[in-house]
Amino acid sequence: MVFANIEYLFLLILLIPYVVWYIFKRKKTEPTIQVSTTRMYAQAPGSWKIYLLHAPFVLRIISIVMIILVLARPQTTDNWQNTEIEGIDIMLAVDVSTSMLAEDLKPNRLEAAKEVAAEFINGRPNDNIGLTIFAGESFTQCPLTVDHAVLLNLFQGLKGDIAQRGLIEDGTAIGMGIANAVTRLKDSQAKSKVIILLTDGSNNRGDISPLTAAEIAKQFGIRVYTIGVGTNGTAPYPMQTYAGIQYVNVPVEIDEQTLTEIAGTTNGNYFRATSNDRLKQVYQEIDKLEKTKLNVKEFSKREEEFEIFAWIAFLCVLIEIILRNTILKKIP
Numbered sequence: 001m002v003f004a005n006i007e008y009l010f011l012l013i014l015l016i017p018y019v020v021w022y023i024f025k026r027k028k029t030e031p032t033i034q035v036s037t038t039r040m041y042a043q044a045p046g047s048w049k050i051y052l053l054h055a056p057f058v059l060r061i062i063s064i065v066m067i068i069l070v071l072a073r074p075q076t077t078d079n080w081q082n083t084e085i086e087g088i089d090i091m092l093a094v095d096v097s098t099s100m101l102a103e104d105l106k107p108n109r110l111e112a113a114k115e116v117a118a119e120f121i122n123g124r125p126n127d128n129i130g131l132t133i134f135a136g137e138s139f140t141q142c143p144l145t146v147d148h149a150v151l152l153n154l155f156q157g158l159k160g161d162i163a164q165r166g167l168i169e170d171g172t173a174i175g176m177g178i179a180n181a182v183t184r185l186k187d188s189q190a191k192s193k194v195i196i197l198l199t200d201g202s203n204n205r206g207d208i209s210p211l212t213a214a215e216i217a218k219q220f221g222i223r224v225y226t227i228g229v230g231t232n233g234t235a236p237y238p239m240q241t242y243a244g245i246q247y248v249n250v251p252v253e254i255d256e257q258t259l260t261e262i263a264g265t266t267n268g269n270y271f272r273a274t275s276n277d278r279l280k281q282v283y284q285e286i287d288k289l290e291k292t293k294l295n296v297k298e299f300s301k302r303e304e305e306f307e308i309f310a311w312i313a314f315l316c317v318l319i320e321i322i323l324r325n326t327i328l329k330k331i332p
Contacts, residue, residue: 001305004073011068015061022057042208052328066313088192089144090251091181092117094158095199096171097135100162101201102250104235105276110160112276113229114200118155120283121148125243128230130184131155135163136171136205138180144188173206174199178213178224178262186220193220196286197262198227202255210258214265224266225286226259229273 003009023193034295094113121129129151130144142154163170174197181195195217204209217224256272263270271286273279 001074001076002302003069004302006072008068008072010073010258012065015064015303019061020066042293044175052323056304056320056323056328059316059323063313063320066316068310069309070306074305076305081258086109088194089134089185089188089190090124090194090196091130091184092155093132093134093177093181093195093197094134095172095177095201096160096162096168097156097165097201097295099237099250100169100170102235102237102252104252105229105273105279105310108160109200109229110158114155114158114281116280116283117198118152120287121155121278123287128188128190129206130181132177132181132184133158133162133168134173134177134180136169136173138173138206140167140180140184143184156312161324165325169205171197171205172201172203174210174258174262175208175213176206178210178217181237182213182217182220182222185222191221194268194286195224195266196227197224197259198229199259200228200252200254202253203258207277210262211265214262218266219231219293221283222266223268224262225268226263226270227273227279227282228254228256228259228270230254231274281330289310 002013094110094117096110100110100113101108103109119285123281128144128146129148131141131151131154132138133141141158142151145151162168177199178195178197181197185193185195214224230252233252235252236247238245241249255273256270260270262268268286271282273282
C-alpha cells in the first residue's frame with residue numbers, strides 16, 4: 001500500500017504534544033479530597049467505570065490517526081506482473097451475404113453463427129481474436145484484440161440485411177475473405193495463427209481465388225479451418241413481396257470440395273454444420289486447437305483504499321459521543 005498524499009502523515013507528530021497536554025490537564029482538573037488515611041478504602045472494589053475514564057481520549061486519538069490516513073489517500077500499488085498464458089491469434093471470417101438469411105438454422109444462419117461464435121470467443125479469454133466479414137467484397141470489422149467485449153459488441157451488431165441495404169456488395173468472395181484475414185495475421189508473432197472461415201455458398205466474386213488465398217495463408221504459417229453451414233438439399237429463404245414475407249425453398253450449394261482443399265492446403269480441417277447443434281460441435285472441436293504459451297505483462301492500476309479508515313474514524317467518534325453522554329457523563 002502507498003499514499004498519494006504522504007506529506008499528511010507528518011500530522012501524526014502533532015499527537016505527541018496532544019498526549020502531553022492531556023496528561024497535564026488531567027492532573028490539574030481531577031477533583032481531590034483530603035482524608036486523614038485511606039486505609040479503610042484499601043479493600044474496596046474498584047468500579048468498572050474507572051477503566052473507561054480514558055476510553056474517550058483513546059478513541060479520539062484513533063479517530064485522528066484514521067482521518068490523517070484518509071487525507072494521505074492510501075492506495076493499492078500499481079504493479080507489472082509477467083505471467084505465462086496459453087493463447088493463439090484467431091481471425092473469424094464470416095459470410096454475410098443475403099443467403100445467410102436462410103432459416104434452415106434457427107433463427108437463421110447468420111444469427112446462429114453469431115450465437116455460437118460468441119460462446120467460442122467467451123471461452124478463449126487469452127486469445128487475440130479479430131473479425132473479418134465478406135460477401136461480394138471483404139473488410140475487417142474488428143482487428144485482433146484481447147478486448148473481447150468490444151469484439152462481441154461489433155459482432156452482435158452485424159445484421160443479415162447488410163448486403164440488401166447496399167452496405168456491402170452481395171455475393172460470396174471466399175478468396176477475398178481469406179486474404180483480408182491473412183493481412184491481419186501475417187505480422188503476428190504468435191506461433192499459432194488461425195483463420196476460421198464460415199460460409200454457406202461457393203466463390204463467385206472477388207479478385208483472388210480461394211485456393212490462391214489459401215496458398216498465401218500457407219506461406220505465412222496460417223491454418224484455415226473452413227465451415228460450410230447449411231442443411232442438405234433445400235432451405236427456407238424469406239422473400240419480401242407485396243403480400244409480405246413469403247418463404248421459398250432454395251437449393252443449398254456449398255462448394256465443399258474447394259473448402260476442403262483450402263483446409264488441406266493450410267493444414268486445417270473442413271467441417272459441415274447442418275444444424276445449430278452441429279455448428280456448436282464444430283466450434284467445440286476447433287476449440288481443442290493447440291495453444292501457444294505467451295508471456296504477457298499484466299498491469300494493475302491503483303485503487304483508493306481510504307474507506308475502511310474513514311469508517312473506523314466515524315465509529316470511534318460515535319462511540320466517544322455515546323460514552324460521554326451516557327456512562328461517563330459528568331455532572332457540572
